[in-house]
Amino acid sequence: MTGGHDLAARQAELVAALVAGAPIPAGFDQRLVGAARAALLRKRAGEVARHWPLLAAAFGPRWPATFARWAAGRPTQGGLRDGWDLARTLVGRDELPAAAVEELAVRDAGWRYDGTSAPRRRRLPALRRTPGAVVLQVAGRVRVLRPGGGG
Amino acid sequence: MTAQPYGVGIGWRPEIDGFVAELPGLRFVEVVAEGVPGTGPVPDGLAALIARGVTVVPHGVRLSLGGAEPVEPQRVGHLARVAELLRAPLVSEHIAxxxxxGMEAGHLLPLPRTRAAVDAVVANVARTRAELPVPIALEPIAALFDWPDDELTEAQFLTEILDRTDALLLLDIANVYANARNRGTDPLALLDALPLDRIAYVHVAGGDEHDGIYHDTHTHAVPEAVLALIRELCARQRPPALLLERDGDYPPADVLRAELDAIAAAADYPTVT
Known part of the structure; x- marks a missing residue:
């Protein structure tokens, strides 16, 4: 290492190894960098759980591992978007538990999120249906209607 | 933070706002700078603390002072605005x-202890200080691994950065413990080699062992060994303030109060609970 340019390249290699699945650069302790990679995924799982409490709760003790399987090699876009992307992936495979389906519907009714840039609040009313409820957003207020049920 | 000691403080988080509000002897807290809107308003809990004379220090976590790339001006501007909003006497950030x-790590990553990395930190601290209304304290991090490029010892690396930036030191005593334990080095030797008179305040936190590696989690209890290191530090030079960082898995209020009391006892400061 001789200067700022080398440092920039070396730092980028290390970040890519930690969050994007790139190989661990030569000379680093593979076990310790691997432990750091796992610790980063645990931290991200906690951050996503704060934004998506029903998604995390639906998997209970399996949440950190479930999140880590999906997130390994996928750099973070922040806890909000990471959880959004994972929830959409799971709902597409029919693997999302009911409470989390509703959490996703509430978010989708209130916000426009294209999966590639920051979510933006919807200005127009929106309606989303889940197997157990209808989610209605008008003027920024979201209501969850359960036909035939309470609440 | 040198005129009069602040004693024991705690990291303010929205989740423990009520707990912090009810600490009668509290004189200082820290808030994660990126969590405070630069345009205001100051979160209610913090505003109430400021109104009763509690000092609030903004603690940045995303400036990336150790990046080879220059710090992003809008991040520096935000930190400066938050310092003004909170009427803070200083701000703090990390040597990381x-x-x-173009990729976010999502966490604080260690730097190689090289001359090039010292130069990068010094340049970024200078860019930051040019915009800040108050001094900055720099915090060495807990690193799970080291770079193969290291040329300097940790004490040499940190001392050179502090000398060349004229910054204060935010010493995380739990990081000193974690690094020494994971590297198999002597934490007291590091304390003996650091410029302890430059300490603005000290961080204290808990952690946990995972596959033989100690992780500075901020979500577990403060180990007795960390309290023992506080006693060792105070025997050399008592810092003007010590702050408990807790970032999740919050225990019942009496457990958190007991941790604050244990820190106060270890540093021989009045209890704040």
């Missing part, structure tokens, strides 16, 4: 980097 090559 958090992004590179």
């Amino acid at each position: 980097y958090v992004r590179a090559g």
Whole structure:
């Protein structure tokens, strides 16, 4: 290492190894960098759980591992978007538990999120249906209607 | 933070706002700078603390002072605005980097202890200080691994950065413990080699062992060994303030109060609970 340019390249290699699945650069302790990679995924799982409490709760003790399987090699876009992307992936495979389906519907009714840039609040009313409820957003207020049920 | 000791403080988080509000002897807290809107308003809980004379220090976590790339001006501007909003006497950030090559690490990453890395930190601290209304304290991090490029010892690396930036030191005593334990080095030797008179305040936190590696989690209890290191530090030079960082898995209020009391006892400061 001789200067700022080398440092920039070396730092980028290390970040890519930690969050994007790139190989661990030569000379680093593979076990310790691997432990750091796992610790980063645990931290991200906690951050996503704060934004998506029903998604995390639906998997209970399996949440950190479930999140880590999906997130390994996928750099973070922040806890909000990471959880959004994972929830959409799971709902597409029919693997999302009911409470989390509703959490996703509430978010989708209130916000426009294209999966590639920051979510933006919807200005127009929106309606989303889940197997157990209808989610209605008008003027920024979201209501969850359960036909035939309470609440 | 040198005129009069602040004693024991705690990291303010929205989740423990009520707990912090009810600490009668509290004189200082820290808030994660990126969590405070630069345009205001100051979160209610913090505003109430400021109104009763509690000092609030903004603690940045995403400037990436150790990045080879220059700090982003809008991040520096935000930190400066938050310092003004909170009427803070100083701000703090880390000797670490958090992004590179357009990718976010999502955590504080260690730097190689090289001359080039010292130069990068010094340049970024200078860019930051040019915009800040108050001094900055720099915090060495807990690193799970080291770079193969290291040329300097940790004490040499940190002392050179502090000398060349004229910054204060935010010493995380739990990081000193974690690094020494994971590297198999002597934490007291590091304390003996650091410029302890430059300490603005000290961080204290808990952690946990995972596959033989100690992780500075901020979500577990403060180990007795960390309290023992506080006693060792105070025997050399008592810092003007010590602050408990707790970032999740919050225990019942009496457990958190007991941790604050244990820190106060170890540093021989009045209890704040």
